Amino acid sequence: MRQNSFPYSYWTKFLRVIIVGVGIIRFFLQYHKKGISDLNELAIGFSWGFVFIFFSKEKTDDEMIQGLKFKALTRAIIVAFTIIHLYNYLFLNWRFNRENNIILSISAYQFLALTLIIATGGFYFMKYQTTLNEER
Amino acid sequence: MKNIIKVERARHNLTQAELAKKVKVARQTIIAIEAGKFIPSTMLAFKIAKILDCKTDEIFELEEKDWQ
Numbered sequence: 001m002r003q004n005s006f007p008y009s010y011w012t013k014f015l016r017v018i019i020v021g022v023g024i025i026r027f028f029l030q031y032h033k034k035g036i037s038d039l040n041e042l043a044i045g046f047s048w049g050f051v052f053i054f055f056s057k058e059k060t061d062d063e064m065i066q067g068l069k070f071k072a073l074t075r076a077i078i079v080a081f082t083i084i085h086l087y088n089y090l091f092l093n094w095r096f097n098r099e100n101n102i103i104l105s106i107s108a109y110q111f112l113a114l115t116l117i118i119a120t121g122g123f124y125f126m127k128y129q130t131t132l133n134e135e136r
Numbered sequence: 137m138k139n140i141i142k143v144e145r146a147r148h149n150l151t152q153a154e155l156a157k158k159v160k161v162a163r164q165t166i167i168a169i170e171a172g173k174f175i176p177s178t179m180l181a182f183k184i185a186k187i188l189d190c191k192t193d194e195i196f197e198l199e200e201k202d203w204q
Contacts, residue, residue, distance in 0.1 A: 060161065062160070063161070064164070064168055065162060131164050
């Protein structure tokens with residue numbers, strides 16, 4: 001019996017390039033036309049793109065690959081959440097006044113993009129580490 | 137958990153890639169199992185043992201640290 005937790009086929013990885021590319025182009029277009037550095041625009045492209053790369057099947061998908069992806073994702077969530085929490089606290093709400101202010105936070109797109117970038121990087125790093133004693 | 141996959145693989149004149157293909161996993165998975173970095177599922181352990189013409193407990197052996 002063969003089970004696979006990842007819903008998207010291998011070819012969807014190529015969608016990532018297109019989606020991330022569109023995100024980057026839109027970011028630079030906004031910057032060029034209006035002079036606005038809209039990181040959210042970039043984060044939308046990155047988050048959708050990395051959803052397809054991280055949650056798609058690998059060329060050869062097996063239990064170790066699935067285990068590594070799960071490990072990478074669990075670690076990435078903790079790391080990204082810590083980074084974002086510190087960023088929100090130190091840069092957005094440093095002088096927060098409970099009576100007058102509302103709590104500021106970076107967007108869900110940026111959180112998802114950061115998490116998936118860390119998870120994808122972590123996954124490929126761990127995969128690389130397992131091949132260090134590869135036969136020549 | 138230690139294993140003698142490398143020895144048995146050499147005895148059967150199989151490369152890591154060939155063994156990986158026979159048990160339908162990535163070559164990196166065989167590399168990781170041989171190096172003791174990844175413990176395979178029961179099913180994969182049985183498949184490897186079958187390809188190498190051995191019993192599963194001849195290939196894989198528990199170590200003292202596995203009990204801690």
